[in-house]
Amino acid sequence: MRNAHTEKLKGIIRPFFYKLFKQSGKSYLCPICGYQGPFKDKRISKQPDLVRIDSKCPKCASNERHRMMYLVFNEVFNAAETQGKSVLHIAPEDCLKDLVAEKFETYHTADLLKQDVDFNEDVQAMSFNDNSYDCVVISRVLTIPPDLDASLSEIHRVLKPGGLAVIAEIYKHEETKEFGKMINERSREIGIDLIDKIDTVFDEVECFSSNRYDEQYQLANKMVLDGQPTDNFPDKVKINNVGFSELVVIGKVANKT
Numbered sequence: 207m208r209n210a211h212t213e214k215l216k217g218i219i220r221p222f223f224y225k226l227f228k229q230s231g232k233s234y235l236c237p238i239c240g241y242q243g244p245f246k247d248k249r250i251s252k253q254p255d256l257v258r259i260d261s262k263c264p265k266c267a268s269n270e271r272h273r274m275m276y277l278v279f280n281e282v283f284n285a286a287e288t289q290g291k292s293v294l295h296i297a298p299e300d301c302l303k304d305l306v307a308e309k310f311e312t313y314h315t316a317d318l319l320k321q322d323v324d325f326n327e328d329v330q331a332m333s334f335n336d337n338s339y340d341c342v343v344i345s346r347v348l349t350i351p352p353d354l355d356a357s358l359s360e361i362h363r364v365l366k367p368g369g370l371a372v373i374a375e376i377y378k379h380e381e382t383k384e385f386g387k388m389i390n391e392r393s394r395e396i397g398i399d400l401i402d403k404i405d406t407v408f409d410e411v412e413c414f415s416s417n418r419y420d421e422q423y424q425l426a427n428k429m430v431l432d433g434q435p436t437d438n439f440p441d442k443v444k445i446n447n448v449g450f451s452e453l454v455v456i457g458k459v460a461n462k463t
């Protein structure tokens with residue numbers, strides 16, 4: 207088990223040395239922890255040589271999608287609206303747990319395999335009753351379950367009237383590519399058509415693009431392949447000669463009258 211005190215010290219010392227080391231880097235502001243300075247690059251793969259530039263906050267380890275989710279959350283949920291309300295955080299990210307938890311009165315976590323969650327659940331067939339939660343947060347999960355339609359239906363089913371699903375994915379294509387089997391623990395690569403699917407299942411859909419937030423938060427996924435920027439992403443998220451922008455989709459359940 208990691209010593210919490212040592213980890214806390216590392217959190218202070220690491221960004222200090224990192225600032226000294228990467229002095230030539232651009233300075234950013236992490237909205238989650240308040241760190242100001244250069245962010246770390248993240249190597250996605252060695253072969254091919256794929257790197258995401260200025261990705262990770264050296265203090266809280268957040269990357270583009272975490273910072274984006276934080277900003278969307280602060281915009282969509284304020285304390286008054288979520289008083290007495292409940293949220294289910296599926297496959298919870300450590301650096302977002304507190305943020306999501308503090309916005310709601312009841313905070314539950316679920317994951318198929320992880321042990322440190324409240325419920326072990328398969329998103330394709332969850333054990334919760336209908337109308338159980340006011341919000342479901344699910345980020346970078348929908349590439350995994352074999353049945354995407356069932357997963358979306360389940361998220362909708364467990365939401366109460368007026369509930370919101372906060373869904374974040376990497377959009378790699380115009381149309382979702384189904385593998386027809388599991389490859390590297392994934393069933394598919396997500397396309398922009400996922401938004402249409404969400405729209406079919408939910409009563410209303412709202413898209414939050416990272417373009418709406420200040421550049422200082424560094425929400426652009428700056429993809430560099432063999433030293434060259436690569437931007438072969440769908441038009442909706444493509445940033446020319448840079449990579450792709452973050453997109454969070456909110457599916458809303460109508461208030462029943």
Ligand SMILES: [Zn+2]
Pocket residue numbers: 236237238239240241263264265266267268
């Ligand atoms: Zn941070």
